[in-house]
Amino acid sequence: MTVLRGPRGFGKTTALVEWLTGEDDGVPTVYVPLDEGSRLAPGFWATLRAALTAADLDGYDSREAEDDADRAAVLGALLRHEEPLRLIVDNYHEAGHLDGRSEIDDELLELVRSSAALELVVSTRSLRALETTGALSVDLTVVRPADLAMQAEDVLALAQRHGVTMTVDEAAELAMELGGWPAAVRTCVAAAVVGGHQAAVDPGTVDGFIEALLADVRSTALREFLMRTAIPDEFSAAAARAIVPDGTALRELRNLRVGGLLRERETVDGLRYAYPPAIRDALRRVSLELHPHLEREVHIALMALAAQEEGPVGVLRHAVRAQEWDTALRIIEEEWSTLLTQHPHRLIELAGAFPREIADGDPRLQVIRRHLPRMAPSAETEVSEWTPTGAHFVDAAVRQRWQEMQETTDEVHILIQSGLAAVFAGEQEAAAYAFERVRDHGVRHDDRTARLLGIGGMLTAKTFHGETDLALRLLEDEELADVIAGGDDDEVSRLVRVGGRIMRAIATIDGMRPEVHEAVADIVEPGRRDELWALAIHARGLYASVYGTPEDQARAVGQLRAALRHLEPGGIAESTIGTQLVELLVAGGMVDVAEQVLDRLVDGFVSSSTRAYLLHAQGREQEAIDVAARDLGDRRMTARSRLINELIIAAALFRLGQGTAARRRFARGVRIAYETGQRRPFALISPEIFGALAGNDPELLALRPLPSTTEAQRTQPLPSAPAVPSELSARELQVLAALQDSAGPAGVAAALGMSVNTAKTHLRHVYRKLGASSRDEALVLSRGLGGERR
Structure with missing residues (x-):
C-alpha cells in the first residue's frame, strides 16, 4: 500500500501521473478520482463501484452485483479478483469526510490485508487511519x-524548462520562501514567463493562490x-490555543503540521511553528483584507501568554502590534531596566513603531531614539546576562527634585535611571555615556543636581570598569570634591558623598595609591542594605586582600558572606561580592570552600578572572590559562579583570616552565596597568613569580608597591587611618603654596579661583594628611615633607 499525503497544490496528482507514465509492469490499473459526492460513505462506495464497472475487470460480474449494495459489491469483487490489480484513489481526503471515514479506512485496510493481488495507492491531504493503523499491519510506503x-535543483530545472534564467541561489531562495510548495513555485515561474522578468516570489500571484486555498478549505x-x-x-501550541479559543486549535495544528503547511522547529522554549515566509505573508494580507480587525485581536490575545513565556519584551511587542499605545508605554515605564539592558535592540525597533505624536511627548521614547543606539551593544547577542537591579538608593535622593518640578519622568531623570541600569548590567561604557549627557545638561542649565549625579555616575562607571586614572581624575572636580568632603547635606549631596567615597576607596585600592588608607577610613556605610551598601563591603574586602592581616581578611570574609544574603540572586552585585569572597577564601587557604561559592555564581566575564585565579591556586595551570584567555575579548570585561587574567596566564606559564611566553603575557598586563592605572592585581600573584617576571627593572617593581614579602606586610594591623602622612595631590600642593601667602580659606580661595567651601575641603585634607592642627603647623610640616621629597 502507498499513501501520498500533502496539502492542495503539492503535486500529488502530478506525481501519480508521472509515475504511471513511467511504469510499465503490465499490472492493470484503475484510477478513481473522488469528489464531493464521496463525502458520505454510500457516495464513496458508489464512485468506486462505478470505476470498477467501467474497467470491466476479470472476476467482476456487474450483473451479479447489480442488486447488491455498492459496498458489498466492491469488496466482493476485489476479494475474488486473483490477478494483480493496482487501485489508485485520488483525493482520498473526500472519502467519508462528513460521515463514515473510519469505516472506509478499516474496510480498505482489511481488503489489502486479505488480498495478495491488490496494490492500493491513495492520494490525500489529511492524515488518515489508513496510514497510521496500516503501518502496523501491512507493507506501507508513505510519500x-x-x-x-x-x-532548489527542482526549481532550477523547472525554470530552465520554461526558459527563465535563474541562479542556484535564486532557486534556493524561491524554494525556501514558498516552502517548496510545487503549485506556488510553478505559478511564480509561470508569472516570470508571462512578465518577462526573473522568477521570484510574486505577492499578487501568491495572494491569488492563497485565496483559492482558503476558498477550497x-x-x-x-x-x-x-x-x-x-x-x-511563529507560535507555540499554547499560543495557538490563545488565539483560536474555540477548542479546535490543537487538532488543526496537528492537521496542518502533518499536511506539510507548517514548519516545526525545536527551541530552548519548546516547539515553535511557522508558515513558509511568502505563504505567511500572503495569508496575512488576504486575511487582513477580509477581516481588518484580526491582527489587533490576535496580538491582544497573545499579550497574557507572552508575559509567561517571553517576559516584558514579549508583552511590549504584542502591545505595539495591537496599537495598544497606553499599555505599551506603561510596560516601558515599569520594565525600563529590564528592557534597556536585556533587549536594547528590540526596544529601539519597537519604539520606532509609535506614532510621532506619542513619541515626541514621551521622554522615555525620546531617550530610546536619541541615546539608546549609542548605548546599546554592537551585536544583539551581546546583551546583559544579569538580573536587572532596581536602583532603590537613588529614589530618595532624586524624589524631591522631581516633586519640585511637578514632573516625574523628564529626560534627565530617565538618563540617570538608564545609566544606573547600565552600571548594574556591566555596560560601563553605556553608563558613562548616559551620565555624561546628564552632566552636560547640568552644565548647560546650571542644574546642580544633574551636574552632581552626572559626574557621580561617571565616577561609578569608570571605577567599576577599572579605569583607575580616569576615576581619580574625576575626583579632582571641585564641586564633587567639596560634596565628598562634607559640603551640603541635602539628599543628593548625601547620596553623592556616600557613593563618591566608596568609589574613591575602590579606585585608590585598585591603583594602590598612598592615600588609600585614608580613603578606606572615610567610607560611610549606607544605612540601607542594598547594592550601594554591598559596594562599601566590597571596597573593604578589596582593601583587606592587599593590606590586611589574616585577622582582617577573616573579618572581611564574614562581612562579604553577610552581604551575599541581602543581595538579589543573579545580579552583577552578587557576582562582584561573591568573587571578592572567593579571592579572600583562596588567600586564606580555603580553596575548596572558595570553589563551592564560585560555582553558585553566574558564569560570565565578571567571574572568569576569579575562576582563573582559583584554578591557578589549585595548581591547574593549563585550565587556568584556558579560562583566563576565554573572555579576554569580551568588550564588557573590566580593566581590572583583564589585568588579572593576563597576570594569571603569565604566572601559570611560568610555573609550566614557559618563561619566554610568560614574560610576553606579563608585558601585556603591564601595558594594561600603564593605560588604566591598575596596580592591585600585581599583588595577587606570588612575590616570587612577580619578582622573576619583573626582573630588576625598577619601573616594573614599582607596579607592586608592597613590602618584599606579603608576610611582612600582613604583620601590621589593618589601619583605620594613614599610619604615615599620605602624599599630597597636585591640587593640595597648590593649596599649601597659596596658604603661605594667605591667612586662611578665603585667601586660598581667592588665589586659586575656587569657592571658599572647596578651599576649606582641601585644607581639611591637607591638615589630616600632614597630621597638623593649624596653619603654622601645616606650613612647618609641609617644608619637612618637601625636604624629604627632594
Whole structure:
C-alpha cells in the first residue's frame, strides 16, 4: 500500500501521473478520482463501484452485483479478483469526510490485508487511519509533504524548462520562501514567463493562490486557524490555543503540521511553528483584507501568554502590534531596566513603531531614539546576562527634585535611571555615556543636581570598569570634591558623598595609591542594605586582600558572606561580592570552600578572572590559562579583570616552565596597568613569580608597591587611618603654596579661583594628611615633607 499525503497544490496528482507514465509492469490499473459526492460513505462506495464497472475487470460480474449494495459489491469483487490489480484513489481526503471515514479506512485496510493481488495507492491531504493503523499491519510506503516539496535543483530545472534564467541561489531562495510548495513555485515561474522578468516570489500571484486555498478549505475552524496563526511570526501550541479559543486549535495544528503547511522547529522554549515566509505573508494580507480587525485581536490575545513565556519584551511587542499605545508605554515605564539592558535592540525597533505624536511627548521614547543606539551593544547577542537591579538608593535622593518640578519622568531623570541600569548590567561604557549627557545638561542649565549625579555616575562607571586614572581624575572636580568632603547635606549631596567615597576607596585600592588608607577610613556605610551598601563591603574586602592581616581578611570574609544574603540572586552585585569572597577564601587557604561559592555564581566575564585565579591556586595551570584567555575579548570585561587574567596566564606559564611566553603575557598586563592605572592585581600573584617576571627593572617593581614579602606586610594591623602622612595631590600642593601667602580659606580661595567651601575641603585634607592642627603647623610640616621629597 502507498499513501501520498500533502496539502492542495503539492503535486500529488502530478506525481501519480508521472509515475504511471513511467511504469510499465503490465499490472492493470484503475484510477478513481473522488469528489464531493464521496463525502458520505454510500457516495464513496458508489464512485468506486462505478470505476470498477467501467474497467470491466476479470472476476467482476456487474450483473451479479447489480442488486447488491455498492459496498458489498466492491469488496466482493476485489476479494475474488486473483490477478494483480493496482487501485489508485485520488483525493482520498473526500472519502467519508462528513460521515463514515473510519469505516472506509478499516474496510480498505482489511481488503489489502486479505488480498495478495491488490496494490492500493491513495492520494490525500489529511492524515488518515489508513496510514497510521496500516503501518502496523501491512507493507506501507508513505510519500510525505517533504518528499513532494520542490528543492532548489527542482526549481532550477523547472525554470530552465520554461526558459527563465535563474541562479542556484535564486532557486534556493524561491524554494525556501514558498516552502517548496510545487503549485506556488510553478505559478511564480509561470508569472516570470508571462512578465518577462526573473522568477521570484510574486505577492499578487501568491495572494491569488492563497485565496483559492482558503476558498477550497471547507472547514470553518481550519480556515479561522489559518488566518489567525499567520498573524505572529511563529507560535507555540499554547499560543495557538490563545488565539483560536474555540477548542479546535490543537487538532488543526496537528492537521496542518502533518499536511506539510507548517514548519516545526525545536527551541530552548519548546516547539515553535511557522508558515513558509511568502505563504505567511500572503495569508496575512488576504486575511487582513477580509477581516481588518484580526491582527489587533490576535496580538491582544497573545499579550497574557507572552508575559509567561517571553517576559516584558514579549508583552511590549504584542502591545505595539495591537496599537495598544497606553499599555505599551506603561510596560516601558515599569520594565525600563529590564528592557534597556536585556533587549536594547528590540526596544529601539519597537519604539520606532509609535506614532510621532506619542513619541515626541514621551521622554522615555525620546531617550530610546536619541541615546539608546549609542548605548546599546554592537551585536544583539551581546546583551546583559544579569538580573536587572532596581536602583532603590537613588529614589530618595532624586524624589524631591522631581516633586519640585511637578514632573516625574523628564529626560534627565530617565538618563540617570538608564545609566544606573547600565552600571548594574556591566555596560560601563553605556553608563558613562548616559551620565555624561546628564552632566552636560547640568552644565548647560546650571542644574546642580544633574551636574552632581552626572559626574557621580561617571565616577561609578569608570571605577567599576577599572579605569583607575580616569576615576581619580574625576575626583579632582571641585564641586564633587567639596560634596565628598562634607559640603551640603541635602539628599543628593548625601547620596553623592556616600557613593563618591566608596568609589574613591575602590579606585585608590585598585591603583594602590598612598592615600588609600585614608580613603578606606572615610567610607560611610549606607544605612540601607542594598547594592550601594554591598559596594562599601566590597571596597573593604578589596582593601583587606592587599593590606590586611589574616585577622582582617577573616573579618572581611564574614562581612562579604553577610552581604551575599541581602543581595538579589543573579545580579552583577552578587557576582562582584561573591568573587571578592572567593579571592579572600583562596588567600586564606580555603580553596575548596572558595570553589563551592564560585560555582553558585553566574558564569560570565565578571567571574572568569576569579575562576582563573582559583584554578591557578589549585595548581591547574593549563585550565587556568584556558579560562583566563576565554573572555579576554569580551568588550564588557573590566580593566581590572583583564589585568588579572593576563597576570594569571603569565604566572601559570611560568610555573609550566614557559618563561619566554610568560614574560610576553606579563608585558601585556603591564601595558594594561600603564593605560588604566591598575596596580592591585600585581599583588595577587606570588612575590616570587612577580619578582622573576619583573626582573630588576625598577619601573616594573614599582607596579607592586608592597613590602618584599606579603608576610611582612600582613604583620601590621589593618589601619583605620594613614599610619604615615599620605602624599599630597597636585591640587593640595597648590593649596599649601597659596596658604603661605594667605591667612586662611578665603585667601586660598581667592588665589586659586575656587569657592571658599572647596578651599576649606582641601585644607581639611591637607591638615589630616600632614597630621597638623593649624596653619603654622601645616606650613612647618609641609617644608619637612618637601625636604624629604627632594
